[in-house]
Amino acid sequence: MSPKTLYDKIWDAHLAHQAEDGTCLLYIDRHLVHEVTSPQAFEGLRMAGRTVRAPDKTIAVPDHNVPTTPGRNDPEQMPEDSRIQVAALDSNAREFGIHYYPVSDIRQGIVHIVGPEQGWTLPGMTVVCGDSHTATHGAFGALAHGIGTSEVEHVLATQTLIQRKGKNMKVEITGQLQPGVTAKDITLAVIGETGTAGGTGYVIEYCGEAIRSLSMEGRMTVCNMAIEGGARAGLIAPDETTFEYVKGRPHAPKGAQWEAALAWWKTLYSDDDAHWDKVVTIRGEDIAPVVTWGTSPEDVLPITGTVPSPEDYEGGKVDAVRRSLDYMGLKSGTPLSEIEIDTVFIGSCTNGRIEDLRAAAEILKGKKVKDGLRAMVVPGSGLVRAQAEEEGLADIFKEAGFEWRLAGCSMCLAMNPDQLSPGERCAATSNRNFEGRQGRGGRTHLLSPAMAAAAAVTGRLTDVRELM
Amino acid sequence: MEKFIKLTGVAAPMPLVNIDTDMIIPKQFLKTIKRSGLGINLFDEMRYDDNGDEIPDFVLNKPQYRDAQILVAGDNFGCGSSREHAPWALLDFGIRCVISTSFADIFYNNCFKNGILPIVLPQEEVDKLMDDAARGANAVLTVDLENQTISGPDGGTIGFEVDSFQKHCLLNGLDDIGQTLEKGAAIDAFEAQAAQARPWV
Structure with missing residues (x-):
């Protein structure tokens, strides 16, 4: 047998059909669903008189739109369009008989945190979701990726995906x-x-x-x-840590x-x-503790660096960097550790798990958030939140001056009321620093939870090693 | 899905690299439960100022590009999220074809599901088409999917590659799900075998 990569092995184990032209049907073991990218897919099923082929392998949870403030079980807390979207997921989950964790359930949270937490995600599986950060589940040695809404509908109807091998x-x-x-x-x-x-x-x-x-x-x-x-x-090959x-x-x-x-x-x-x-x-x-300075996740430098200049780049990136620096309100040559921030956001499917909260709390213990700075922690799930409260982390955050929120995607993509104002600068543990990502005109610097905590204390991007 | 056979239309130049899905359709417009109506908010934050007025310098606000059906874009177009609202917004505006040196995978795939043809070309050819597109109202390109060619205003022709299955679906406006359901027996057989091999799934 020819040697295979882990990806080859999982692919081969899920190949349901291969056409003569090489187009494959990949069988899907777990389909995760949230409220933003699924309503049109369920509507498509209804219009065509189709059903969900494997409701037992389909798991839904609202996360993108949901408020993270107390009393959110009252739908009146949501703007009308968000409420309609969450209500659509509620009724679609019921109508098609899929697993569902509503906001009132302590297990609710960001779909990519709930899946692993509940043991839905297992090694060797194929996992898809109408969300690009589905790649998260690859940590278990599962082949996991994001799909569009047409593909969500395709998986709901057929439990397969039309694919070509990468x-x-x-x-x-x-x-x-x-x-x-x-x-x-x-x-x-x-x-x-x-x-x-x-x-x-x-x-x-x-x-x-x-x-x-x-x-x-x-x-x-x-x-x-x-x-x-x-x-x-x-993906990462599973081992004893995984098991x-x-x-x-x-x-x-x-x-x-x-x-x-x-x-x-x-x-x-x-x-x-x-x-x-x-x-x-x-x-x-x-590898040093890093931050992003621009509006693409590739705009990464060690915290000890300085804001680059467009002339440091070639081709189309020259104009992109010029545009980024203008959007970010930064001058070339400024030390990154002198960039002052207005907001700190700890959370998201990237860094909203218990270990992330522990790392941030470790830095914050006995310290205070810089005067005038807005800081919030949004745990990735209700269970992460409960565990953090049990471990005393919530008290550390609250005493330091952080808002202690309920679970959801929150300010990572700012679909709910947690948003930046134009020009507001945020140190964020999330995954995208695109223009307008956290709110129109908002400026995002991506970093680790420990670095975010350090920034909260000093009010500027900070080398966490100075506070350790 | 509308068929894509041959398209003749104005091409708009967007040379910026890494145009992401948040730029194409910002998140505040993802709260819809429909596929239609997103064209008005395509490139919203680049296209309108804080008062909601058009920014005259933005390419699709210029008179010669308001009816553009083709975009010629910088590297890595459509990077970021999986939101199919991005191709829905392009389509609703009237864009049926995007040409770039590279696309993000998920966006690329989403285009085909909606009758939009994404075309990958080498840098020199994209540069050439970008120049053509910059000619404004004369920037008319003809994209012929059947023959896999793009003809520019000066009569030159460029060939392009496309996956044979995707081409077949676009030319015929085929629904993926219907085609997959025809392979229902293969899926049933696989499912039965997988249930034996991996009963814990």
């Missing part, structure tokens, strides 16, 4: 990380190296000692941003099925002599 890309992070450097810094540093289109057409497998040493939370952060590097999916995380979760296999699953999961790794179409290697020791 290429294999290996991203190896060797050695160990320095103190103050986290999974977020890894994933941003990789995008800084490869560019936002570097992974286009590829499925990335992250490997190497620094990746192996990460917790599941950290691995999810790394895979989450594969899409920001252009790759639809990023330990999965075991005992509500929808994880039990008993004899657990043993059978485990035996198969242990075969899910890339063979030594597997073929890679592209390889990127970065030394873990070389």
